[in-house]
Amino acid sequence: MKKLVIVLGLGVLISCGGNDKKESKKTEPAAEKVEEVMEEVEEVLEEKEVVEITVAALGESMAEIAFEPKALSVPANSRVKLTFENKSSAEGMLHNFVLVELGSSAEIAAAGIKAGIDNNFVPNDERVFTNTTMSKMGETLTIEFDAPGKGSYHYICTYPGHTNMIGRLNVE
Numbered sequence: 001m002k003k004l005v006i007v008l009g010l011g012v013l014i015s016c017g018g019n020d021k022k023e024s025k026k027t028e029p030a031a032e033k034v035e036e037v038m039e040e041v042e043e044v045l046e047e048k049e050v051v052e053i054t055v056a057a058l059g060e061s062m063a064e065i066a067f068e069p070k071a072l073s074v075p076a077n078s079r080v081k082l083t084f085e086n087k088s089s090a091e092g093m094l095h096n097f098v099l100v101e102l103g104s105s106a107e108i109a110a111a112g113i114k115a116g117i118d119n120n121f122v123p124n125d126e127r128v129f130t131n132t133t134m135s136k137m138g139e140t141l142t143i144e145f146d147a148p149g150k151g152s153y154h155y156i157c158t159y160p161g162h163t164n165m166i167g168r169l170n171v172e
């Protein structure tokens, strides 16, 4: 009878130990995996080529307003640093830079008017890839974004009535 109790006791000890081992086996590789993934993410971020582009908004009247340049190219998988200069010297000439799906500019601009000035006239729309806030006369803004996939995109100003401010960004 005594023997049986001892054997049962050992059995409990062994199974407890077994459980502990299982748990530590589960958590350690998970933590290692997270670390590995984090390192990979950091590497990818570091490897990204940083490309600097400058876009100016020109024009003193509604007839003159335009982006300069009207076409730009950046490499695929690059990190883009945009310097956006509002070079208008007319008070109240507000401009933004909104990167959108090719051909969606009219719809985005119309939706932007509904979104209103509090949202920089930028609608919450999946066809908008990135945007600056509304810049004032003489103001320079900078933003950074990851270049979207290879292809062509439009950049537009969504200030009401500025529909002739349009340019094309090619991701090559």
Ligand SMILES: [Cu+2]
Pocket (backbone or CB within 6 Å): 057, 065, 094, 095, 096, 157, 158, 159, 162, 165
């Ligand atoms: Cu504008």
